[in-house]
Amino acid sequence: MENQSGTNVLVEPTNPRDMRGKVKLSKAELVNSLVNIVGVHRVIHEPDYLRVYECDGYVARNGLPSAVVFPETTQEVAEIVRLLAKHQVPFLPRGAGTGLSGGATPLNGEVILNFARMNKLISVDLDNLRAVVQPGYINLTLSKEIDKDGFFYAPDPSSQSSSTIGGNVAENSGGAHCLKYGVTTNHVVAATVVLPTGEIAHIGTPFGDAVGYDLMGLFVGAEGTLGIVTEITVRIMKKPEAVKTVQAMYDSIAQASDTVSDIIRAGILPAAIEFMDKLAIQAVEKSSYHVGYPEDIEAILIIEVDGLTAGLEETTDKILDICRRHEVRTVKMATNANERALWWGNRKMAFGAMGQISPDYLVQDGSVPRTRLTEALARIQAMSRDAGLRIANVFHAGDGNLHPLILYDSANPEETERAIQTASKILKVCADLGGTITGEHGVGLEKLEEMRYVFNKTELEAQLALRKVFDPQNLCNAGKLIPLP
Amino acid sequence: MQSNLSVDLDEVAKILSETLGDNRVTKEHFNGLETAEMGDAGFHRYDVVRVRIETEDQVAEVLKAASAYQWRVLPVGAGSQLHATHLGAGVDILLDLTSLNQIIDYSPEDMVVSVQAGVTLTNLQELLSTHKQMLPLDPVCRPGATLGGLIATAANGPRRTGYGTFRDVVAGVRVVYPSGDIMNFGGRVMKNVAGYDMTKLFIGSFGTLAVIVEAHLKLKPLPLHRETVTMQGRREDLKILQKRLVHSSLLPTRLEAVSSRVFQNGILSRSQIHHPWLLAIDCDENASAAAYQTSQLRTWADEMGLSIDVFQGVSADDLWTHYQESLLGFDFVLRLNIAPTLLWQIVTPLEKILGEAEGEGVFSLGMTTGVGRLYGKGLSFKVQEELVQQARGLVSEYAGSVVIEKAEPWLQEKVDVFGSIGDFQPWLQRIKDAIDPQNILSPGRFVGGMKNA
Ligand SMILES: Cc1cc2nc3c(=O)[nH]c(=O)nc-3n(C[C@H](O)[C@H](O)[C@H](O)COP(=O)(O)OP(=O)(O)OC[C@H]3O[C@@H](n4cnc5c(N)ncnc54)[C@H](O)[C@@H]3O)c2cc1C
Numbered sequence: 052m053e054n055q056s057g058t059n060v061l062v063e064p065t066n067p068r069d070m071r072g073k074v075k076l077s078k079a080e081l082v083n084s085l086v087n088i089v090g091v092h093r094v095i096h097e098p099d100y101l102r103v104y105e106c107d108g109y110v111a112r113n114g115l116p117s118a119v120v121f122p123e124t125t126q127e128v129a130e131i132v133r134l135l136a137k138h139q140v141p142f143l144p145r146g147a148g149t150g151l152s153g154g155a156t157p158l159n160g161e162v163i164l165n166f167a168r169m170n171k172l173i174s175v176d177l178d179n180l181r182a183v184v185q186p187g188y189i190n191l192t193l194s195k196e197i198d199k200d201g202f203f204y205a206p207d208p209s210s211q212s213s214s215t216i217g218g219n220v221a222e223n224s225g226g227a228h229c230l231k232y233g234v235t236t237n238h239v240v241a242a243t244v245v246l247p248t249g250e251i252a253h254i255g256t257p258f259g260d261a262v263g264y265d266l267m268g269l270f271v272g273a274e275g276t277l278g279i280v281t282e283i284t285v286r287i288m289k290k291p292e293a294v295k296t297v298q299a300m301y302d303s304i305a306q307a308s309d310t311v312s313d314i315i316r317a318g319i320l321p322a323a324i325e326f327m328d329k330l331a332i333q334a335v336e337k338s339s340y341h342v343g344y345p346e347d348i349e350a351i352l353i354i355e356v357d358g359l360t361a362g363l364e365e366t367t368d369k370i371l372d373i374c375r376r377h378e379v380r381t382v383k384m385a386t387n388a389n390e391r392a393l394w395w396g397n398r399k400m401a402f403g404a405m406g407q408i409s410p411d412y413l414v415q416d417g418s419v420p421r422t423r424l425t426e427a428l429a430r431i432q433a434m435s436r437d438a439g440l441r442i443a444n445v446f447h448a449g450d451g452n453l454h455p456l457i458l459y460d461s462a463n464p465e466e467t468e469r470a471i472q473t474a475s476k477i478l479k480v481c482a483d484l485g486g487t488i489t490g491e492h493g494v495g496l497e498k499l500e501e502m503r504y505v506f507n508k509t510e511l512e513a514q515l516a517l518r519k520v521f522d523p524q525n526l527c528n529a530g531k532l533i534p535l536p
Numbered sequence: 537m538q539s540n541l542s543v544d545l546d547e548v549a550k551i552l553s554e555t556l557g558d559n560r561v562t563k564e565h566f567n568g569l570e571t572a573e574m575g576d577a578g579f580h581r582y583d584v585v586r587v588r589i590e591t592e593d594q595v596a597e598v599l600k601a602a603s604a605y606q607w608r609v610l611p612v613g614a615g616s617q618l619h620a621t622h623l624g625a626g627v628d629i630l631l632d633l634t635s636l637n638q639i640i641d642y643s644p645e646d647m648v649v650s651v652q653a654g655v656t657l658t659n660l661q662e663l664l665s666t667h668k669q670m671l672p673l674d675p676v677c678r679p680g681a682t683l684g685g686l687i688a689t690a691a692n693g694p695r696r697t698g699y700g701t702f703r704d705v706v707a708g709v710r711v712v713y714p715s716g717d718i719m720n721f722g723g724r725v726m727k728n729v730a731g732y733d734m735t736k737l738f739i740g741s742f743g744t745l746a747v748i749v750e751a752h753l754k755l756k757p758l759p760l761h762r763e764t765v766t767m768q769g770r771r772e773d774l775k776i777l778q779k780r781l782v783h784s785s786l787l788p789t790r791l792e793a794v795s796s797r798v799f800q801n802g803i804l805s806r807s808q809i810h811h812p813w814l815l816a817i818d819c820d821e822n823a824s825a826a827a828y829q830t831s832q833l834r835t836w837a838d839e840m841g842l843s844i845d846v847f848q849g850v851s852a853d854d855l856w857t858h859y860q861e862s863l864l865g866f867d868f869v870l871r872l873n874i875a876p877t878l879l880w881q882i883v884t885p886l887e888k889i890l891g892e893a894e895g896e897g898v899f900s901l902g903m904t905t906g907v908g909r910l911y912g913k914g915l916s917f918k919v920q921e922e923l924v925q926q927a928r929g930l931v932s933e934y935a936g937s938v939v940i941e942k943a944e945p946w947l948q949e950k951v952d953v954f955g956s957i958g959d960f961q962p963w964l965q966r967i968k969d970a971i972d973p974q975n976i977l978s979p980g981r982f983v984g985g986m987k988n989a
Contacts, residue, residue, distance in 0.1 A: 178779060178783075179875045179906065222729065223729045229727070233704060234727060236703075236733065236736075237704050251959070252959050252963065253958050253960065254958075254960050256935075256937065258874055258936065259871070259872075259905065260690055260692070260907070260939075262937055262939065262954045262955065262958070263954070263957060263960065264737055264745075264964055264967055265737060265740060266963065266964075268703055268733055268735075268737070268739075269732060269734075269736055272733045273732055273733075289782070289783070289785055290785070292785035312645050315645070316644070316645050318668055318757035318758070358787060358821060359787060359825040359828050359829065361824045361825045361827065362821050362823075362825025362826075362828070364824075418725045418726070418727050420643065420648070420724060420725060421645065421647075422643065422645045422646050447727075450726035451646075451726055452727045485725070489730050490726075490728060494729070494730060494731065498730075502730060502731060505723070505731075506730070509719060510720065510721070511731075513717075513734070513971075514731050516970050516971070517732060517737075517967065517970060517971075518732075519970070520967055532731065532732075533731060533732070
């Protein structure tokens with residue numbers, strides 16, 4: 052799997068005709084040319100330092116980049132990309148590297164454009180509900196910045212304290228509160244992009260509907276394969292006047308997941324409905340984010356509603372009622388902001404807490420229609436038994452987005468393989484239940500083969516044809532997202 | 537701007553009848569969307585072959601034949617959105633999708649419905665309301681407007697304030713490519729990032745890329761309590777109110793500054809109209825929350841000396857139905873896209889032009905969306921052109937845009953429907969070429985650069 056030599060493994064061999072007149076750069080020449088653009092302090096090329104960038108949050112595969120470069124402006128990005136395109140050097144953009152599917156992992160000896168230095172908030176326009184940020188700007192920083200005025204940026208991936216908005220755009224990231232507020236694509240309205248040819252384009256529109264095809268919509272979720280986003284205009288929102296958080300503990304997984312469907316069926320649109328099963332609870336309880344949940348609980352729901360104070364009690368009463376109808380063991384509301392923060396901290400740290408109970412874990416991200424949740428969970432449990440691997444579940448139940456965490460030990464190659472196989476089987480089940488293989492973590496390298504569960508050959512070809520429109524030389528994060536048919 | 541002379545329509549009809557059956561294919565005189573021949577001199581009408589589609593396989597058959605013979609195809613629903621852009625080049629085949637009108641799958645528990653392209657918005661809403669759900673979009677359109685047509689034109693209305701537009705509610709589509717290949721993108725789940733978000737490409741593509749045969753739509757609960765407040769006052773006061781609303785925690789799902797005249801006769805009596813503009817503020821929350829919102833608005837109205845009217849339940853529905861129906865009667869529609877706080881600035885000079893012209897013009901301005909519309913009736917061609925040029929001149933300073941959503945074809949010949957297009961224009965053309973290399977779908981029906989593709 053390792054590819055430290057930096058040779059091409061995924062880029063298709065280029066047509067030799069295209070190479071005419073193009074000079075292959077030596078590594079030294081490449082580094083020199085990059086230094087010429089950004090200066091010596093913004094290029095990393097020594098292997099020891101490059102190792103930091105050999106993968107993202109998906110650690111199963113890795114490779115060494117040729118160099119890492121830190122641009123500061125759109126112009127610099129364009130200059131770098133033009134250089135790389137001219138010499139047919141593969142490249143990829145990288146935000147915080149928290150991606151969970153290998154999107155920022157260099158398998159072709161790419162030059163990595165790292166956005167750590169393009170991390171500014173460019174402007175905020177509260178009256179018009181817009182903010183403009185650089186791609187390396189951290190998601191949570193935006194909400195913190197505008198909090199004093201009572202505004203927030205809605206998409207809230209659990210990684211929001213470290214992931215970048217550029218990375219969020221590329222992955223179309225979701226989060227707990229996306230049930231009510233929508234995912235990244237619903238909040239990104241315009242962007243400056245550097246296309247894989249080095250040309251600069253301004254896509255989308257800050258207000259209303261862009262003229263022409265919805266390129267902004269296409270770029271969100273493109274995993275950095277269509278171009279590099281260098282400036283992003285997002286919609287910001289007024290914070291809800293009041294928030295109420297309900298915690299419900301169940302002795303049965305089925306009762307908990309049926310509660311979810313019933314809440315939605317009742318015409319209630321909570322801001323979030325999060326689900327944790329026993330194993331997940333046990334793990335977080337061992338971490339520093341423990342709440343004090345009883346050990347024998349089968350499932351917990353965290354249900355949050357927000358809006359005008361005046362209407363909320365009516366809504367929470369209905370929710371409490373529905374929980375009780377589903378044999379909830381205990382159900383209660385957060386009494387203050389600290390308690391709410393504790394519950395959420397516990398939930399958002401769940402992935403990391405797996406380290407408390409297992410040397411390694413693989414997180415999957417399939418999504419199913421809400422009404423199939425109970426069935427999906429039952430089948431995951433059965434697969435866990437069959438594979439002899441523990442699987443914890445902690446996920447966005449309100450929108451049917453599962454996150455099975457498969458626990459394994461990477462020191463054991465056979466077990467590792469079994470974990471990977473089980474993950475793939477789970478995705479097949481999601482697809483078979485009318486769902487899909489990824490709700491928010493992206494395809495990256497990890498789910499390339501599983502793409503075939505949801506797309507046929509023609510549909511994959513259609514997507515590759517589109518990619519070619521933007522990246523004719525197949526240089527920009529090549530080999531990710533769409534498998535070759 | 538002429539019909540495709542090299543195509544023998546009798547031959548087209550014959551070939552298509554052989555594959556699809558006689559009863560689906562008719563040759564007809566196409567006067568649904570006259571195209572100006574030259575200047576305003578007169579209208580050029582031409583013959584087309586209409587194919588009434590009942591299955592997606594038939595769509596595929598037609599497109600395959602069209603690709604083979606280089607026929608030009610225009611997918612149409614009820615034809616309610618055809619005024620939205622002109623047809624630069626002629627078409628040979630009207631692909632009539634109105635009979636492709638089945639609800640494929642409706643799962644109220646999942647709040648998703650899959651519909652064929654020919655299902656009308658009216659019929660869909662009726663079905664959904666029996667399950668206390670709705671498609672949360674309210675474009676001004678004829679009752680027969682089909683979802684295929686509305687999605688292809690990305691039609692939208694005041695509810696975008698709270699619920700967004702088709703790009704926020706279409707979870708997936710089934711399309712037929714010009715090659716005849718049937719493809720699925722997206723799906724019926726709430727969250728899906730597998731592959732490119734191809735669905736977005738087809739929304740608002742005006743039928744230039746592929747034929748949408750089915751769409752999966754995310755639904756919302758039907759608000760059980762509806763409450764709309766209208767507040768009238770001087771423009772300066774409404775501007776202050778706009779700012780107060782944006783900075784408040786109130787939850788309007790529609791927030792439009794509307795020419796008061798729109799609600800005259802039917803909703804507000806003449807004596808109830810005190811100012812040319814009003815703000816219409818909607819609340820889809822439960823009764824207690826709506827009551828609170830209304831009381832807050834009342835407090836502001838008292839403070840600022842604004843007149844206020846409150847509409848609840850059915851009377852709130854009536855107000856918006858009236859809004860729809862009266863605006864449908866206008867034959868000239870401009871859409872302004874610009875920062876909400878700048879809308880007023882753009883509108884003032886346009887009002888001046890209207891004030892000096894014959895005919896009528898009213899406005900509806902999204903106070904948080906930045907989408908404003910000018911609806912005109914009985915305006916001379918010269919005035920219409922002046923309005924477009926003036927508006928474009930004004931918004932160009934602020935990176936806004938002005939799109940002609942509805943106009944007589946002659947204007948669309950003279951003035952570009954979409955105005956200036958950004959630096960991304962070459963990629964639009966390349967996408968078109970990649971998906972429809974022979975340019976058989978809706979030729980000439982899109983942004984400037986694609987006219988002569
Ligand atoms: C503990 C944990 C919890 C998480 N929780 C969630 C969650 O709740 N919801 C969720 O959706 N995700 C979640 N993630 C996944 C991850 O955080 C998101 O995918 C995030 O958006 C990645 O951002 P990043 O800045 O780390 O991007 P990276 O990992 O650096 O890159 C991700 C992708 O974006 C591309 N990219 C980066 N910058 C740009 C740019 N400027 N232009 C174009 N492409 C670019 C890269 O090439 C790559 O393909 C979680 C991850 C972790 C580790």
